[in-house]
Amino acid sequence: MSALKVIKMGNPILRQIAKEMTIEEILSEETKKLIADLLDTMKAEGGIGIAAPQVGISKSICLIQIEESNPRYKEASNYPLTIIINPKITILDENLQGFWEGCLSVPHLRGFVERPRKVQIDYLDENARPQSIVAEDFLATVYQHELDHLFGKIYVDRVKSLELLMYQDELIQLQESNKSQT
Numbered sequence: 001m002s003a004l005k006v007i008k009m010g011n012p013i014l015r016q017i018a019k020e021m022t023i024e025e026i027l028s029e030e031t032k033k034l035i036a037d038l039l040d041t042m043k044a045e046g047g048i049g050i051a052a053p054q055v056g057i058s059k060s061i062c063l064i065q066i067e068e069s070n071p072r073y074k075e076a077s078n079y080p081l082t083i084i085i086n087p088k089i090t091i092l093d094e095n096l097q098g099f100w101e102g103c104l105s106v107p108h109l110r111g112f113v114e115r116p117r118k119v120q121i122d123y124l125d126e127n128a129r130p131q132s133i134v135a136e137d138f139l140a141t142v143y144q145h146e147l148d149h150l151f152g153k154i155y156v157d158r159v160k161s162l163e164l165l166m167y168q169d170e171l172i173q174l175q176e177s178n179k180s181q182t
């Protein structure tokens, strides 16, 4: 198993709607290898989620795993590895919440994005079994960010003002100086 190259914003594959997977395809050895490679890639890059289009494969599959130790996302708590295939999303609470999002396909930047605070995701797992989860708060944002990749969207599309798009090191510096002032 190996880490794959992550494609960056500008690559047209990130703008395609990813192809739904058949049951046979989900259960194939090829998909088992893809899942292992996506996990390796996500870990190598220090991400908390990754979608197949980000490694240039336009298939409707993404992974989420939040490790307690991830220094890039202090909002996040432990969340076990979840493999999401052919997802459908339903908004359960339209009230918006905002977080500074980052993306492996948009290196060095962070953007403030507001999204619904509670969603339901119906999907197939790696064994092609139907699953349904309800995600709230930061986790709702993580799911919506990853699912966006399967529908040809990138978080920067949802940043309302370019002033809310920053280099990560500037954002961290700003947050540190705000902290020391209060």
Ligand code: ZN
Pocket: 102, 103, 104, 105, 145, 146, 149
């Ligand atoms: Zn992303």
